[in-house]
Amino acid sequence: MSFVLMPLLMLTVGRMNLLVWMTRWSYDSWNIFHRWIGRLALIFAIVHTVLYIVYAHLVGRLWVNFSKLYWNCGFVALALYLVLSSFPSARFIRRMSYEVFLAGHVLSTVVCLVVLFYHTLWRYANEWLYITIIYWAIDRLSRAFKATSLLPLSGTLTDYGTVMRLDVCISKDVRIRPGQFAHLRFPEVRYMESHPFSIAASDHYDSVEGKFSVCKQGSRARDTESSPLIPSTERNECSTHKAVSFIIRPYDGMTRSLYERFEAKANVDRSIPIKVYMEGPYGHEHDLREYTSVLLLAGGVGISFTLPYLLNWSAVLSSQEHKPRLRAVWIVRSLMEVDSVLNLLDGIDGEVQESIEIWYTGHEGNLQSHAEACATPTLWTPWIPRVFFGRPHMEELIFQALPDVEIEMTSSSLGVLACGPGGMLDDCRFVVERMVLSATARIHYVEEASTT
Helix, strand or coil, X not given: CCCCHHHHHHHHHCCCCHHHHHXXXXXXXXXXXXXXXHHHXXXXXXXXXXXHHHHHHHCCCHHHHCCCHHHHHHHHHHHHHHHHHCCCXXXXXXXXXXXXXXXXHHHHHHHHHHHHHHHHCCCCCCHHHHHHHHHHHHHHHHHHHHECCCCCEEEEEEECCCCEEEEEEXXXXXXXXXXXXXXXXXXXXCCXXXXXXXCCEECEEECCCCEEECCCCCHHHHHHHCCCCCCHHHHHHHHHCEEEEEEECCCCCHHHHHHHHHXXXXXXXXXXXXXXXXXXXXXXXXXXXXXXXXXXXXXXXHHHHHHHHHHCHHHHHCCCCCCCEEEEEEEECCHHHHHCCHXXXXXXXXXXXXXXXXXXXXXXXXXXXXXXXXXXXXXXXXXXXHEEECCCCHHHHHHHHCCCCCCCCCCCEEEEEEEECHHHHHHHHHHHHHHHHHCCCEEEEEEEECCC
């Protein structure tokens, strides 16, 4: 039975996940299924091992079997099942070093497939192993086709203290939609490692309806031209391509190495050139037109998930007779995080800007002084009235976003899209779970974890 689960284990964790396309569930959701299927496979493997040990003992062949390859390979496979389901997969290992987790997981999986093949050689059919290996190979090959370019792409990196902003020039043929992400690899930092990052903005979005330019008044062009460290050839390349933006918070592992390597060169006034391999985009757009009311919640770099929907709001809903009521809340620990996306916020329509709130949880200071000291103080002007000090009450936010069924319509619904730190998402999920039981309107909750 454990063998039967092997293809499903690979299917639920692959980047080219057909189940994501079929169900439109997130990669995070299927990753949870992957973990529980793995634990179930471990239970079946333990039961299988115990029963065969008992059987071998009853027929008097227990110690004889230890001299046989297939028998010993079974124990090695069980040990690897335990390793895959425990130590390298433990939460603290993933948080401490994702690279250690990934390398240990891939290596253990390869060895496990080999010993399982020898464990069942000439005894049972290996069809399940063949299916697993074939799907893994297809997934790896498809990732090569998803690569934006075989050569590294040109990008610029800007340091904003607690976060970094990366702008990458890609082909105009690559279709970008809100809610999507891409895997990035930095050959100058760690050549073999790639990590997923939400796409915070693109020059043009291919959405469910039409296209919309997110750069207003050529703001990104001004930023690129003003950077003294960007060679003229790369500036010309960005003018003939389109740019995608990522907001990166340095934690451990690769993002920390990236920050330490370039922090001395890159700052708010100086962007530095960097080479990037980009694979993607992955993910899908959530259609917000089906809701009566929409609440976008972002914490820190979680703005990378909600910002594209704000930039694309007017284009998507231009032909909508009844537009959803919108409220967007962004919780930040540093005003520098706002600086990192100021020129992107400038691309949001004025009517949509009135629906956005920025909550600053850091030490209360002089907001006006910070805005004036910013590299682009004029871009701060419309946002100063939208900044609030403190932390918003999650239950109050969601309750106020609920549509009034009597005023709106009988089939009212609320869409809550949240992305941020684990604690914020736990609070949001807890409130939604309670309100689903008592609210008269239908509530649809979409969550994206923010770790980069």
